[in-house]
Amino acid sequence: MGIATESQQENKAPSESTAAEKKRWSLNDFDIGKPLGRGKFGHVYVAREKKSSQIVALKVLFKEQLKQSQVEHQLRREVEIQSHLRHPNILRLYGYFYDQKRVYLILEYAAKGELYKQLQNCKYFSERRAATYVASLARALIYCHGKHVIHRDIKPENLLVGAQGELKIADFGWSVHTFNRRRTMCGTLDYLPPEMVESVEHDANVDIWSLGVLCYEFLYGVPPFEAKEHSDTYRRIIQVDLKFPPRPITSSAAKDLISRMLVKDSSQRLPLHKVLEHPWIIQNADPSGVYKC
Numbered sequence: 001m002g003i004a005t006e007s008q009q010e011n012k013a014p015s016e017s018t019a020a021e022k023k024r025w026s027l028n029d030f031d032i033g034k035p036l037g038r039g040k041f042g043h044v045y046v047a048r049e050k051k052s053s054q055i056v057a058l059k060v061l062f063k064e065q066l067k068q069s070q071v072e073h074q075l076r077r078e079v080e081i082q083s084h085l086r087h088p089n090i091l092r093l094y095g096y097f098y099d100q101k102r103v104y105l106i107l108e109y110a111a112k113g114e115l116y117k118q119l120q121n122c123k124y125f126s127e128r129r130a131a132t133y134v135a136s137l138a139r140a141l142i143y144c145h146g147k148h149v150i151h152r153d154i155k156p157e158n159l160l161v162g163a164q165g166e167l168k169i170a171d172f173g174w175s176v177h178t179f180n181r182r183r184t185m186c187g188t189l190d191y192l193p194p195e196m197v198e199s200v201e202h203d204a205n206v207d208i209w210s211l212g213v214l215c216y217e218f219l220y221g222v223p224p225f226e227a228k229e230h231s232d233t234y235r236r237i238i239q240v241d242l243k244f245p246p247r248p249i250t251s252s253a254a255k256d257l258i259s260r261m262l263v264k265d266s267s268q269r270l271p272l273h274k275v276l277e278h279p280w281i282i283q284n285a286d287p288s289g290v291y292k293c
Helices: 063-068 072-082 115-122 127-146 206-220 230-238 252-261 272-277 279-284
Strands: 032-038 042-048 057-060 092-097 102-110 158-163 167-169
Touching: 032 057, 042 102, 057 063, 063 072, 063 102, 072 092, 102 115, 115 158, 127 167, 127 252, 127 272, 127 279, 206 252, 206 272, 252 279, 272 279
Parallel strands: none
Antiparallel strands: 032 042, 042 057, 057 102, 092 102, 158 167
16 A cells, blocks of 8 residues: 555654664564454454563554555544544554555554443443543543544544543544545544534534534433434434433433533534533543543
């Protein structure tokens, strides 16, 4: 695929080696362990970098599959964006290398795995846990937006949990560097805001909508606009057909926060810094940003 020239290749080691160290990564630098998961374009393994003994996640992507799906540009953009982000709630991308058939991404290892699986096992989270996660994500998104990065695909499947219980945004496949409003349709239907469903211009406020959907799913176990048919989901999103089930019992403060984020007019959505100041977040979120089961 030719994702980068040698001069462009990321040289920073998982052990934070200096820029002076002209390291060229290869598979020989790692001991490969158990598989952590598999995706559309390849697999993820736990691995140990031999020199530093640091445990990392090695994402192995097959060039032919990337090419067939025409996502090479998307991968380049993902690598470019994620490699420059430094935030405790964003998964680090330490570097990458490639051979004739595969591209390898060297990623931070999140020991407690996928949040999606934890949500499935619990069915829904407590208000304390949900608020801690929402606050962590709000801080991470404020950081991203400050770097002119819109994520555009915040959902449980794209979140991992670190060893201490901290949340990590892990997938930047649909993210963009932007200084302008955009029109591209992307992301996951249940989490798309009205402006993207209707293919009109959108900006960083799409991430506020997705955070509202996520907060709802944390508390109720399902996305708010889920329907059997895609066309019904589209309709419910456009109409902001927001309903709160009677169970589990959720505080009126939580419902208020969700309602303030899930607003059709993107300019009227509660700004992320105001999310952090909302009474429900202040009353429930752990200030450390860590939820320990």
